[in-house]
Amino acid sequence: MCATRCSGSLAVRYGTMRDNVINLKAVLANGDVVKTGSRARKSAAGYDLTRLMIGSEGTLGLITEVTLRLQKLPQYSVVAMCNFPTIKDAADVAISTMLSGIQVSRVELLDEVQIKAINIANGKNLPEVPTLMFEFIGTEAYAHEQTLLVQKIVGEHNGSDFVFVEDAEAKKELWQIRKEALWACFAMEPNFEAMISDVCVPLSRLAECISRSKQELDASPLVCTVIAHAGDGNFHTVILFDPNREEQRREAARLNHFMVHTALSMEGTCTGEHGVGTGKMKYLEEELGIEALRTMKRIKAALDPNNIMNPGKLIPPHVCL
Amino acid sequence: MCATRCSGSLAVRYGTMRDNVINLKAVLANGDVVKTGSRARKSAAGYDLTRLMIGSEGTLGLITEVTLRLQKLPQYSVVAMCNFPTIKDAADVAISTMLSGIQVSRVELLDEVQIKAINIANGKNLPEVPTLMFEFIGTEAYAHEQTLLVQKIVGEHNGSDFVFVEDAEAKKELWQIRKEALWACFAMEPNFEAMISDVCVPLSRLAECISRSKQELDASPLVCTVIAHAGDGNFHTVILFDPNREEQRREAARLNHFMVHTALSMEGTCTGEHGVGTGKMKYLEEELGIEALRTMKRIKAALDPNNIMNPGKLIPPHVCL
Numbered sequence: 001m002c003a004t005r006c007s008g009s010l011a012v013r014y015g016t017m018r019d020n021v022i023n024l025k026a027v028l029a030n031g032d033v034v035k036t037g038s039r040a041r042k043s044a045a046g047y048d049l050t051r052l053m054i055g056s057e058g059t060l061g062l063i064t065e066v067t068l069r070l071q072k073l074p075q076y077s078v079v080a081m082c083n084f085p086t087i088k089d090a091a092d093v094a095i096s097t098m099l100s101g102i103q104v105s106r107v108e109l110l111d112e113v114q115i116k117a118i119n120i121a122n123g124k125n126l127p128e129v130p131t132l133m134f135e136f137i138g139t140e141a142y143a144h145e146q147t148l149l150v151q152k153i154v155g156e157h158n159g160s161d162f163v164f165v166e167d168a169e170a171k172k173e174l175w176q177i178r179k180e181a182l183w184a185c186f187a188m189e190p191n192f193e194a195m196i197s198d199v200c201v202p203l204s205r206l207a208e209c210i211s212r213s214k215q216e217l218d219a220s221p222l223v224c225t226v227i228a229h230a231g232d233g234n235f236h237t238v239i240l241f242d243p244n245r246e247e248q249r250r251e252a253a254r255l256n257h258f259m260v261h262t263a264l265s266m267e268g269t270c271t272g273e274h275g276v277g278t279g280k281m282k283y284l285e286e287e288l289g290i291e292a293l294r295t296m297k298r299i300k301a302a303l304d305p306n307n308i309m310n311p312g313k314l315i316p317p318h319v320c321l
Numbered sequence: 322m323c324a325t326r327c328s329g330s331l332a333v334r335y336g337t338m339r340d341n342v343i344n345l346k347a348v349l350a351n352g353d354v355v356k357t358g359s360r361a362r363k364s365a366a367g368y369d370l371t372r373l374m375i376g377s378e379g380t381l382g383l384i385t386e387v388t389l390r391l392q393k394l395p396q397y398s399v400v401a402m403c404n405f406p407t408i409k410d411a412a413d414v415a416i417s418t419m420l421s422g423i424q425v426s427r428v429e430l431l432d433e434v435q436i437k438a439i440n441i442a443n444g445k446n447l448p449e450v451p452t453l454m455f456e457f458i459g460t461e462a463y464a465h466e467q468t469l470l471v472q473k474i475v476g477e478h479n480g481s482d483f484v485f486v487e488d489a490e491a492k493k494e495l496w497q498i499r500k501e502a503l504w505a506c507f508a509m510e511p512n513f514e515a516m517i518s519d520v521c522v523p524l525s526r527l528a529e530c531i532s533r534s535k536q537e538l539d540a541s542p543l544v545c546t547v548i549a550h551a552g553d554g555n556f557h558t559v560i561l562f563d564p565n566r567e568e569q570r571r572e573a574a575r576l577n578h579f580m581v582h583t584a585l586s587m588e589g590t591c592t593g594e595h596g597v598g599t600g601k602m603k604y605l606e607e608e609l610g611i612e613a614l615r616t617m618k619r620i621k622a623a624l625d626p627n628n629i630m631n632p633g634k635l636i637p638p639h640v641c642l
Contacts, residue, residue: 009327016363018363018369018372019336019340020461028612029465031497031611032615032616033582034610034612034613034616035609036609037356037590037609037611037614038521038588038590038608038609039521039588039589040521040522040523040554040555040584040588040590041553041554041555042337042553042554042555042593042594043592043593044341044376044590044592044593044594044595044596044597044611045590045591045601045608045609046376046598046613046614046617046636047373047376047377047381047596047617047620048339048369048372048375051369051372051373052368052369052373052620054367055367055369057369059619060368064489070332071352072420072421072422072568074422077416089396092466099392099393100393101395101396103424105592136472138424139463139466139470141462141463141466142459142466143464145460145462145463146460164381165440200359200361200362200363200364202360202361206489207346213333218483230365231362233362234361234362234363238374251466265361267359267361268344268360269359269361269363269365269366270362270366271364271365271366272361272364272365273363273365274365275365276365276366276367280366283366285364287359287366288356288357288358288359288366288367289355289356291353291354291597292355292356292357292367292370293367294353295353295355295624296367296368296370298623298624299368299373299620299624300621301623302619302620302622303616303619303620314368314401315367
């Protein structure tokens with residue numbers, strides 16, 4: 001099992017996977033079984049081996065046990081949805097909501113192509129425009145109060161059709177839209193493959209980064225969708241291509257490359273959640289500098305001198321000790 | 322500058338220092354200046370060098386720059402305070418509050434000795450009993466709603482004299498009590514030194530751990546106070562002793578030792594915030610096992626082969642590569 005540094009969780013409030021792992025056990029290359037921490041919620045007892053292992057993609061050891069922090073189910077929740085004329089408007093609302101100090105629990109952005117995919121896959125009839133989905137939690141009164149505050153922000157940024165639901169079944173149905181987004185994409189092109197990529201930028205740059213990326217995606221002959229964990233400044237694209245057509249594969253790679261470079265030019269990261277693997281190794285030096293990569297390589301060499309743990313992943317081959 | 326893994330922050334909601342560092346720059350032993358991450362709020366781009374450096378106590382490199390995550394000041398806040406007949410009652414309320422799902426922003430516990438110190442230092446007349454202090458944030462209505470919910474929990478655990486304030490000056494004055502707690506201790510024994518220690522246990526064990534430690538502290542001839550970041554399961558003691566009397570220094574060390582062992586027996590950590598230094602090296606093997614310490618030593622040796630970065634700290638000398 002190989003935990004990534006960030007979960008694909010939709011929840012802004014509860015943080016990433018990294019924030020919710022209390023400790024873990026891992027088997028290292030030399031056979032040592034390492035327990036990385038106690039069960040206390042916080043600790044200053046030595047190097048943070050828990051965080052070092054999370055997102056190391058199996059290159060430092062095999063994770064065999066994880067202690068997770070439990071979160072109380074919220075007393076009450078409201079799920080809301082609304083539409084926008086442009087993706088920039090939608091991203092601006094996500095930013096304004098986060099900056100307003102409202103403790104929104106989830107804020108998810110779907111572009112019009114993604115909504116179209118959901119309509120095709122699930123026989124829905126949603127307006128095919130950029131869409132935001134929210135979850136507000138707390139007491140009943142507070143969840144309502146937040147809903148109204150965000151409704152006001154939505155109105156200030158050309159948003160429309162603001163709806164919210166409180167009934168358990170209705171909430172589940174609304175979130176289902178988001179949860180099945182990835183599979184819905186394949187309904188548009190059932191025989192195609194998908195290049196799935198994610199980047200993350202400082203929240204203040206999100207609208208600009210999504211808009212620029214979206215312009216390029218829209219101009220491409222390939223079908224591309226955008227889904228964002230907008231509260232974190234993190235967004236994903238699904239780029240569909242015919243695996244039998246080399247020029248489509250190259251075009252998908254070009255779009256991915258454009259998106260990553262746009263994010264890096266805004267002090268962002270080439271991957272917010274998905275990890276490096278082999279596909280994003282080539283961006284790490286631009287993002288972090290050779291010194292950081294050399295440091296990673298030294299750690300890797302110290303813990304796995306024979307390079308037997310998921311070799312060839314994460315650290316670019318040109319990095320020397 | 323050497324960041325610890327956890328800040329001494331009182332805020333439960335905003336997490337520890339570790340959670341609020343976006344990236345940092347550090348100079349390593351070989352002169353490499355390493356940037357540990359982008360400015361994105363989350364990233365899966367390689368090993369988490371940010372978290373590795375935080376709390377490494379200067380043994381891996383010198384931190385020269387830190388990018389912190391900013392938090393919006395809450396729209397509204399309420400500060401509350403209440404008294405309890407026993408420290409266990411107070412800890413039980415902190416646990417119940419956290420487990421209820423109430424998004425309390427701060428919950429601080431002070432024992433009767435600490436309150437006495439505050440009375441002496443600041444000419445106050447607070448009831449010298451175990452005391453809890455809370456901060457609730459959000460909208461005005463939500464802060465009030467939380468206040469009432471916690472007041473109910475307090476009533477269910479023998480709490481009394483529940484007061485809350487909303488006026489900015491009154492809130493500042495109330496928090497001042499907590500903020501000056503450490504210095505107030507010296508008002509009781511101006512010529513003494515203090516042994517200050519902290520441990521952290523799973524929240525569910527907090528009441529038991531504090532009660533057991535408190536029993537031992539109360540039975541000692543030394544004056545000892547307890548202050549807890551109760552929402553995190555983290556608590557501190559200040560043990561006052563005459564530096565000219567060796568038996569007092571030994572007694573302080575014995576109490577510290579007792580507290581650490583009590584925490585470790587409950588799957589806690591020997592230090593929640595303060596760090597290891599040299600004083601707590603001897604507890605690390607019991608807490609983490611020799612395999613974790615060997616892993617730390619390997620990382621240290623890989624990044625600082627000549628052992629020039631804060632040598633002799635954090636990793637116990639008996640640990641071999």
